[in-house]
Amino acid sequence: MSGLFGIVDFAAPRIEPEELRRLAELASYRAPGGITCHFLEGAGLAHLALHEERPLLDSERKICVLFDGRLDNRPELIARLSPARGAEASDTELLLAAYLEWGEVCTDRLLGDFAFAIWDAGRRRLFCAVDPLGIKPLHYAQVGSLICFASDAVQVLQHPAVPDGYNEVEIAAYLADCGEDPERSFFAAVHKLGPGRRVVAENGVLRAERYWSPAPKEIRYPRDEDYADRFREILQQAVTDRTRGAGSFVGVAMSGGLDSTSVAALAQRAPGVGVRAYTFVFDQLPECDERAYSRAMTEELRLEVEPVEAERFWSLESRNPLPLSADTPFMGWRTCYQEIFRRMTAQGSRIMLMGHGGDDLLSGSSLIFGERLWRGDWTALQEIVRYARSRRRPALRPLYQQFIDPCLPARADRFLRSALGRRKRKLPAWIHPSFAHRTDLTKLLKGFRPRKTQAAWARQEIYDNLIEKSWYWRLANWHDRNAASFGIEVRYPFLDRRLFEYIIAIPEEQVFQLGRHKNILRRSMTGILPESVRERKKKTRFVPFLELALREKAREEILELLRAPISGGLEIFDGKGFRTAFTSFLSGKPVELGMLWYSIAVEIWLRRCEL
Incomplete structure (x- = not known):
């Protein structure tokens, strides 16, 4: 593991070394093994080594490779690419060989967790990618002819050409706990390279694309x-x-x-x-x-x-850097x-x-029962009724969930839930009304409801859970x-x-089973x-630990934070309402603890950023 940082300016002949080093050192915590900088025809690139890893500079071809991660299909790549050092080749050397052999589509041949950047000076091309599941982070911003990229979003944000400013929609998504956009950061001008994406910039023209989206052939075994x-x-x-x-x-x-x-x-x-x-x-x-x-x-x-x-x-660490x-x-x-x-x-x-x-x-999808019924398998009904009876519960709710709800448009589903008295998730009183309006937070609180097709409800829900949200x-x-x-x-x-x-x-039946x-x-x-x-049945809930931590260990620290919250000045939260919510929690009154905890985290984060 390591960290990556780079600046490419397609309109400038060189990058200032002092600026590159200053910005690279903002993430020096990533570099117990040291920072190595290379400068190559309009680009400055820095590698922050966790241990002994180093970037690769091919002076003859005018290519520099920064790599953070691990390749798991080394034997296959070595056999196909025949690198100069054979089995002794580093993962970075294998990546360069793959790029020289296959170009941008080399990402399709790589297995592992990785983020990388390749500056091909001869082609005036910057090529960056992250692994299919986004385990390794990479951020970037483009301002005119300049592109700045880094493992850490804050490094990109600190470049003088990149505008300050928070991404309020991402803050709202975080508060609603509905999953942030994997292609956006918490800063308005900084993008995140999402899972299975690559970005290519040639002569200042940038394009981002998805290279991996699982569409494997169905697997069927006899037993x-x-x-x-x-x-x-x-x-x-x-x-x-x-x-x-x-x-x-x-x-x-x-x-x-x-x-x-x-x-x-x-x-x-x-x-x-x-x-x-x-x-x-x-x-x-x-x-x-x-x-x-x-x-x-x-x-x-x-x-x-x-x-x-x-x-x-x-x-809580709110007072310490x-x-x-x-x-x-x-x-x-x-x-x-x-x-x-x-x-x-x-x-x-x-x-x-x-x-x-x-x-x-491994959560699977209970919608397999609706799919089975659609295919004419009436035993799906029997299984749900039998399961409900074994738990001494009424069968109406699971029958509705599996056979009616998937067919309903989102608006009809909300109407029925409201008519049946299901409590809606309300906007907490400490959220500033203007922030809720700016970010459409109320809609985020309603949650994600993907469009379903009758032919593949379960598979689509599994795909949405793993890939889309x-x-x-x-x-x-x-x-x-x-x-x-x-x-x-x-x-x-x-x-x-x-x-x-x-x-x-x-x-889908192999993944999900009732009970x-x-x-x-x-x-x-x-x-x-x-x-x-x-065969353990129940999962441990750590809510009591969070309650204990906030009530006892962090009580005074949080009260101090909320005397004059930065989030109040930014009209994200209402300062008075925020304090009231926390004191209500301390006195034992019911509050939405998850949202309160996330709100405290946002306040601490805003103080650390100080934009």
Whole structure:
């Protein structure tokens, strides 16, 4: 892992070295291994190395390559491209060979997590791309003949030619928790290169395009077991590929859930690497504590697990400068993960695996029942009625959800829900009316309702969840910044192109089953995970921890923030209403806690940005 930064001006003969270095050093936290700058005919390019990685300058061809990431199909690329150093070729050298062989469409042949920039001075071409799932971030802005790009949006924003200003629509999407636009940043003039996109600029003319959108052929096997077996094979390969360069061992951020425990168990089976898991524990909140599951992993799999006391290490950090760019308001449990990264660095590890992405990948779609009924399979009705009776629930609601709701236009659906008394998500009182109007926040709060076609309801919903309205890249990009200053790279086996293409290609019934969440993963991990973990029914909710943190640990810090909130001056929130909402929360009155937490995060972020 590393960081990228560059300036290309198609109308200027050279880039000022001092300006390039100044802007590159804004993300020096990404460069424990140092910053390397190259200047080549109207372009200045900087590589911020996490370890020993370096950019590649081909002086003969006048091409410079900046690469951040990992290529997982190295044997295939080496066999096809025959690089000069053979199997010793670096991923950056393989990327250059792929570009020379296939040009812009080389992205179609690359497997892994990556962001890169290639300046081809001979063709006056800048070529940038990110991996299909957007795990590695890349931002850019164009002002006249100048293009500035960087891993961090703040670096681009700090270029003198790039206008200041927030992207209020993205702030509103964040507050509504409906998923930000993967092609926009939180700054109006800075674009984000979305998942599976590439951008090419030649002689000052820029075009951005999507190069990956999964449309695999349908996969059909003779037996149900075959689907689970093949899923496990792909997931094992995804885990193994992500252990490369781990150092003394690979770390795993492990909760008691199915996803992260599966990653830990499969990492143990990867050749040539040791595994150590880290799990958050809670002494004050037993309802959040998952030590029973980590003990099962230790006792049955001999997995080494280190507890990390979340209540002890969590901090709001609103008063302290952070060692990472303020690209987004998203905060997460930064100080808790920081403790994990400290330990890993001291113990000689470079790679942390996470189960993030499993929820997105494996939720499936209950709309398969409506699709089956449309095909004339009346047993779909029987299954839903039988399931409702087994849970002692009325069958009317699931029947409506599966067979009527998918056919309704969005307006008719809203009318019926209102008529049946379903409570709408209201605009919180502290949101400034002018901000709600400017961003159409009320519409965002209604949520995303994609158009459905009767022929493929379930497959379309799976595609929408994975591709069109995904949010997994938000957390991945945040961890990318958070871990860098420790020399750690975070990797996500469930966020693998091969897994996405497989899940979209197999029958929807293999992914979704009533009453059995993540059906295919549970089946695939038979004999690998402890049964108490594999058959776990309920997911731990960490809302009590958030309530405890805000009421006790961060109470005075937040009250100080809200005395004169910057967000009030920008007419994002109403300052008085914001303070009232938080004091109501402190007194035990009901508030929309998620929106309140996101609003506090926005206020802290605005103070860090100071535009």
